[in-house]
Amino acid sequence: MKKNCARAEILAGALALGEATDAERDEYRRHIAVCSSCLNAIGGEREIERTMELVSAARDSEMWEPVLTAASIKRTHATRVWGVGLSAAAVALVASLGIHLVIASQIRPVTIAQVREPNPPVPTMHVTIERRAPKPPAPVPKPTTFEPSIVVVHNVITLKRAQTTVVAESVPFKSVPASNVPVWRRDEPLNVPSHATTVAMAPLMQGRAESLVVAPVYSVRDVAPLGGDTAINPRPPMIAYAMGAEGTTAFEVTVDDRGVPQKCTITKPSGYLVLDRAVCKAAMQARFSPRLVNGRAVSGVYRDAFTFRSQNNSDNQL
Amino acid sequence: MEEVYLTTHAAAGVQIRIEALVREYQTKLARYLRRMVGDSEVALDLTQDVFFAAYRTLQNDPDRPLTAGWLYKTATNSAISFLRRKKIIRMLPLDRDHDVRSWRIDEQSAASVDLQAALSKLPGDQASAVLLTSYAGYSSQEAATILGTTADAVRQRVCRAMKTLRSVMTER
Numbered sequence: 001m002k003k004n005c006a007r008a009e010i011l012a013g014a015l016a017l018g019e020a021t022d023a024e025r026d027e028y029r030r031h032i033a034v035c036s037s038c039l040n041a042i043g044g045e046r047e048i049e050r051t052m053e054l055v056s057a058a059r060d061s062e063m064w065e066p067v068l069t070a071a072s073i074k075r076t077h078a079t080r081v082w083g084v085g086l087s088a089a090a091v092a093l094v095a096s097l098g099i100h101l102v103i104a105s106q107i108r109p110v111t112i113a114q115v116r117e118p119n120p121p122v123p124t125m126h127v128t129i130e131r132r133a134p135k136p137p138a139p140v141p142k143p144t145t146f147e148p149s150i151v152v153v154h155n156v157i158t159l160k161r162a163q164t165t166v167v168a169e170s171v172p173f174k175s176v177p178a179s180n181v182p183v184w185r186r187d188e189p190l191n192v193p194s195h196a197t198t199v200a201m202a203p204l205m206q207g208r209a210e211s212l213v214v215a216p217v218y219s220v221r222d223v224a225p226l227g228g229d230t231a232i233n234p235r236p237p238m239i240a241y242a243m244g245a246e247g248t249t250a251f252e253v254t255v256d257d258r259g260v261p262q263k264c265t266i267t268k269p270s271g272y273l274v275l276d277r278a279v280c281k282a283a284m285q286a287r288f289s290p291r292l293v294n295g296r297a298v299s300g301v302y303r304d305a306f307t308f309r310s311q312n313n314s315d316n317q318l
Numbered sequence: 319m320e321e322v323y324l325t326t327h328a329a330a331g332v333q334i335r336i337e338a339l340v341r342e343y344q345t346k347l348a349r350y351l352r353r354m355v356g357d358s359e360v361a362l363d364l365t366q367d368v369f370f371a372a373y374r375t376l377q378n379d380p381d382r383p384l385t386a387g388w389l390y391k392t393a394t395n396s397a398i399s400f401l402r403r404k405k406i407i408r409m410l411p412l413d414r415d416h417d418v419r420s421w422r423i424d425e426q427s428a429a430s431v432d433l434q435a436a437l438s439k440l441p442g443d444q445a446s447a448v449l450l451t452s453y454a455g456y457s458s459q460e461a462a463t464i465l466g467t468t469a470d471a472v473r474q475r476v477c478r479a480m481k482t483l484r485s486v487m488t489e490r
Binding site: 006009010011012013014016017019041042043047048051052054055056057058059061062064065066 | 344345348349352358361362365429430432433434448451452453457458470472473474475476477478480481483484487
């Protein structure tokens with residue numbers, strides 16, 4: 001079958017180039033009638049023609065007129081500059097080597113005994129004791145001016161949760177399939193089994209009481225950064241200090257089965273692009289322990305949030 | 319005296335032949351190489367290299383017939399060598415996808431961009447097979463002679479390149 005598919009590729013190539021005979025066309029038709037993989041991968045005669053029309057259209061739209069003279073002048077000039085530079089460097093290297101060799105041949109080895117000189121005579125010391133006036137008190141340092149800075153408070157976001165009211169009557173729970181991302185809360189240990197779960201949830205849209213506390217969206221994650229949560233350490237650029245930027249940035253990182261982040265998405269922007277970029281940059285530089293399903297590493301999602309506060313605000317609030 | 323005259327005459331002949339080759343094939347070769355490497359400046363440099371190689375060859379053997387196939391063969395080898403070097407030296411900003419944006423607006427047709435996107439994903443031998451046959455207009459037998467392989471191998475490479483083209487067209 002593999003041999004037939006290789007033959008079908010040759011026939012399809014002949015069809016694409018317009019070199020196929022009628023017998024070859026028939027042979028290709030017979031093959032794709034029984035080989036669905038070739039039909040899907042290469043397509044029928046019409047698909048082949050349509051694909052090759054793309055090449056023809058691209059060729060017809062080509063309007064580039066190259067100018068070789070300019071290129072050759074630039075190249076010659078560049079070559080000359082490089083040639084002169086390399087020659088000068090080579091001459092300097094050879095001269096330096098020669099000078100070092102000459103100097104090295106004329107220096108005799110020096111022993112320590114030759115260098116050692118007799119100890120100089122110890123000078124006579126005169127000590128005078130005088131009484132001095134007491135020192136004036138040290139000037140009180142002036143209060144320093146306040147310099148604005150930004151304090152990165154790790155994961156201090158507090159999102160409002162839905163108000164839960166306890167009702168007397170029991171609410172019929174509905175079993176809905178959750179996503180295959182396991183729910184993990186920040187106050188729970190990290191070693192939560194990461195497999196698809198089905199959780200009982202009260203219908204949220206009806207305003208009824210919830211007996212199960214669902215973790216906020218930003219903390220639902222199925223991978224953990226190597227080195228703990230503090231491994232992601234965003235450093236906003238200096239422009240953020242000048243802008244007095246502050247706000248909360250929530251983000252999520254898609255992590256592949258090797259633990260390498262693939263994509264960072266800002267799910268809740270702080271309102272300052274510099275802060276959002278700093279968070280994503282830090283998240284993409286971190287490495288994660290991949291999610292395990294039945295002992296096999298698979299890709300997963302890490303969600304988190306950072307709150308940036310400027311110094312004066314954090315002094316007031318913290 | 320006679321020897322000097324012969325040398326001058328031969329040099330003049332080489333010069334005339336090279337000029338004729340440049341006039342005839344510089345556009346075709348440069349376009350072919352630009353499609354191969356995806357960069358106009360690099361394509362111009364490689365075209366220059368091809369004509370310089372032709373000049374050196376004719377200097378050594380003025381009677382040697384230089385065909386278009388020889389030029390395309392040298393160009394293909396230069397392009398494949400460049401792409402191999404580019405794989406090693408990643409720090410140079412010569413991404414083939416990015417360069418498409420710097421092409422002229424009238425060349426940025428959907429077909430042209432699609433073709434370049436597909437070519438950037440193809441191995442050098444498949445790209446050269448497609449370009450030599452569908453772009454430069456050679457038959458599979460002539461392309462096989464240029465690439466040093468068989469006509470069936472060229473057809474197979476065209477078919478495999480076509481699969482990539484098809485997937486790129488489907489994505490867009």
